[in-house]
Amino acid sequence: MGKAKWIWKYGEYEIYHHKLLMCRRQEMGCDYPGVIWRIAPNEISVRFRSTMKALTDTTLRIVTHSKGMAYFGDQKYPVNEDLFFPAGEYEVFVMLYDLERFPCFFIDSEYLKTDESWEDWSFDGLRTSPGCEPAFYQPTDDPAVFPFAYEELKPVSVEEVSGGLLYDFGKETFGPVELTEYPGQGTIYLTYGESREEALDYPEALIREKLECSESCIREKLEDSESLIREKTEPGFGRRRPARAFRYIHTRSSVGAPVTLKAWYEYLPIEDIASFRCEDEQMNRIWDICAYTFHLNSREMYLDGIKRDRWCWSGDAYQSFFANYYLYFDPQIVKRTILGLLGKPPYYTHINTINDYSAYLIAAVWDYYYATGDREFVGRIWENLKHLYTFMISRTDENGYVVKRENDWIFIDWSEMDKDGILCAEQILLWNAHKAMGRLAELMCGSADRKAVDVTEPMKGNPVGVAVDAALPYELAAEKLKKNILRDFWDEEKGLFYDQKADGSRQITRHPNIFAIMYDFVEEAVQKRIARSVIYSEEYVKITTPYFKLYELIAMCKLGDIRAVQDYISFYWGGMLKEGATTVWERYDPEATREEALAMYGMKYGTSLCHAWGSGPIYLLGRYCCGVKATDVGYRTFEVRPDFGRLGEVQATVPVRDGAVELVLTGNRLTVTATVSGGTLYYGGKSYVL
16 A cells, blocks of 8 residues: 545535635725626535455544544544554545535545545545545644745845835735734724835725724734744734735734734745756846746735736636646646636536636646646546536527627727627637547547537526537637638738727737637738737737737747847836736836726736746746757657747756757857657757657
8 A cells, every 4th residue: 555645526625715716805904705707616525435455453533634434344433533443444434524614534544545545525525536635644634724925034224114014025926914912992003005105005005904992912822933823814903913925914903003014925836847047137036027027926826916806717827727837837726726626517607707717727738638648637627627518508598609798798809999799809719628628538539439518409498507418529629610710700801800990890809819819710821920910010900918919929930020028028028027017917007197007807916927927938938948848748849949039048947748948059059958758859850850
């Protein structure tokens, strides 16, 4: 037997921590739970089964934070007690329920250990192997507490201002703080700011606290700081405050007495594999702040931003997966994010209520499999994925088009565009989802199960959330949809795709044309024509945030325009650096005033100054400048096609599955080495086996 692990019904750990994550957001002194979409619930009761062959008399303990009992043979036993068993063979059942968390337990004995060899099942009767996480392998562990790491933070300055103390920690960060000195009476005010302005503006700051003191507070006997930050935060007064985003914290009290604190950096301990250095020092700094921004948003799952939303959004996560594979290549956070977002059927709304975000999630599953070769994970979620796909198709129209139904959110981008009609970009995303489902179906079941909903009559006899066994293969659904898109949205004269507004008129945006290139919806010659017509045209509204700009830059890279992409990275991300950014912002407008830059969504400090989607250059530099790309599942084979553009001499490391590729360009000499086999270098018109 191997090492014992805490076990639970597969997916319940991720659903639980997704649930907590989505309910931690705060704004303007209020709790702001993510109740605008369905958050999947945990199973209350789960049964686990195994066998034990004890060669000698033995004692064991079933360690759990849940309630329940166990059967060894036909005898019932309690949990959390030492249990004696004479030598013999036993069929073992552990039955647990948990009204607050999720059923999980741990056994580490000579003849019986908890691991993936057990079976589990709940009310659905389906038997599966349990889930586990490497972090939980001791009886004192608690899987309901996420295993973050902590480092104490030292402020770079503490300034007396506005009747209190302003702590500046030098850069954006995330973590809990502990009050170290405070009055025994009156009111304490804490203001967290990504900017100095926000920290000094208590009434308008998004994250702020008001704590009422009493003499009993000052006499409180608390444990040491190390244990404080690992426990759950209790409501009301307490020296230890919940983990939050900040660079600045302003403290003051109503009685004028000082309020002092210390802080910790709370983080997920993932080590980078990638590195990047070139002659362009600004590009090096951009790479560094992108990597730091990405780590701040790498938590239980991928966040969109660490201050304002602090939610897990499928569209943001989709781009985070891109960066993952080119920074630290960690499969675990990808799986946790997918499991949290996917939840479980029935599906009443799209993922995050956004039509495009359901399509992104399906595409992300295929991308994950192609990057890792992890067929087991796809098998674990395949049935749920088919339910989600069925829901998506049930809401299309007679042409198989994505159209807005009740409770839908047609999003695409923040760009100024009419979203009331039929958007071509949505249709290309759905086409890509059809293609991804076809590949996944072939992986899981072979061609016999490559079935989809008949999109010609999507609203008839197809109740929401019910898996459909129709005759139309996913690939045929993709082909039919593509034919309709080319018929209804392609303008041959102008060489571009347009949207159809609600009044029947045409609207031309960059978005479908970017997707047509990015997803290879059309052949290369047509892609180049689209680029001339739209991508490089000043006629159409420009992309304003790093989110969709990443897709546009990917399209430009695919067409070989590396230098233009590098110039834009220097302009846009470099512009933030010149403004003093320590992490990448949600948006950047070089023409905006400071006040305009900080405001968003009708809030004075609504703009996130640390947003995961700003980490796109990590992907662009690794995938296109270094040119590292998988050419078979799980990087069984991969290629390296570097194009360093104007960056001069370069030294970079790019992850591949179970290894890395190192590239060193010195003068006219390029050296490429790989720690795994299967790679081919293409450079100077020649190919070389790595």
